[in-house]
Amino acid sequence: ILNVEQSPQSLHVQEGDSTNFTCSFPSSNFYALHWYRWETAKSPEALFVMTLNGDEKKKGRISATLNTKEGYSYLYIKGSQPEDSATYLCAFIARGSTLGRLYFGRGTQLTVWP
Amino acid sequence: DSGVTQTPKHLITATGQRVTLRCSPRSGDLSVYWYQQSLDQGLQFLIQYYNGEERAKGNILERFSAQQFPDLHSELNLSSLELGDSALYFCASSPRGAGHYEQYFGPGTRLTVT
Numbered sequence A: 001i002l003n004v005e006q007s008p009q010s011l012h013v014q015e016g017d018s019t020n021f022t023c024s025f026p027s028s029n030f031y032a033l034h035w036y037r038w039e040t041a042k043s044p045e046a047l048f049v050m051t052l053n054g055d056e057k058k059k060g061r062i063s064a065t066l067n068t069k070e071g072y073s074y075l076y077i078k079g080s081q082p083e084d085s086a087t088y089l090c091a092f093i094a095r096g097s098t099l100g101r102l103y104f105g106r107g108t109q110l111t112v113w114p
Numbered sequence B: 001d002s003g004v005t006q007t008p009k010h011l012i013t014a015t016g017q018r019v020t021l022r023c024s025p026r027s028g029d030l031s032v033y034w035y036q037q038s039l040d041q042g043l044q045f046l047i048q049y050y051n052g053e054e055r056a057k058g059n060i061l062e063r064f065s066a067q068q069f070p071d072l073h074s075e076l077n078l079s080s081l082e083l084g085d086s087a088l089y090f091c092a093s094s095p096r097g098a099g100h101y102e103q104y105f106g107p108g109t110r111l112t113v114t
Helices: none
Strands: A005-007 A010-014 A019-024 A032-038 A044-050 A056-059 A063-069 A072-077 A086-094 A108-113 B005-007 B009-011 B019-024 B031-037 B043-050 B051-055 B064-068 B076-078 B086-093 B109-113
Touching: A005 A086, A019 A086, A019 A108, A032 A072, A044 A056, A044 A063, A063 B009, A072 A086, B005 B086, B009 B019, B019 B086, B019 B109, B031 B076, B043 B064, B043 B076, B076 B086
Parallel strands: A010 A108, B009 B109
Antiparallel strands: A005 A019, A019 A072, A032 A044, A032 A086, A056 A063, A063 A072, A086 A108, B005 B019, B019 B076, B031 B043, B031 B086, B043 B051, B064 B076, B086 B109
16 A cells, blocks of 8 residues: 655645645655645545656646655645635555556645635 | 536445445546545545456455446445445546546545445
8 A cells, every 4th residue: 555645634824825735655656646626515626637757737826846756746825815725635646557546645624714 | 517427416325235326427538436535534546447447446345346337437336335334435537547637526425324
């Protein structure tokens, strides 16, 4: 079983603050990393699919970076808004026999206060 | 709306019973994934099908089985249900079977075993 760790577990910030959180994964056999946003009472929604070391992806105020050699990815939110409140999940895919299987972290629960 | 549909939305049944959860992927998507989310667990990958064939298997119990039909819809069968099977079951789809494609999640089926 592959271990995918996310930190912090939860985060409370004020509207307008910028924030970031971490996803750590095994650095060997890397194939891809996914980030998902999961709002309460809804289903997870894809943010980014990252495949190359050094990848940087951006969608509006949200961006992500990837370091496959050291096994981590950062998700950044610039100028947080209350509508950014959600759980952010990362999911690791390993090369090899388990290709296609996503190993999810437990998520970082973000609350943005107005 | 992700384009992935799941039925039913809610299901309440007794221990020992058998239920079938149904998933229709987005139009054109060949891969279907099943996930389980229990209260004390993150998203757990159960199984993946690609164009009718089983592609990857995760933490799926022997009491559970799945299949993907020629029209690409999928069913997850849960039998000899136990209280611990109570969970939110998500289906997701993607265009292909590998991890480079983001997954689109359905709204989930909430199963309660009493």
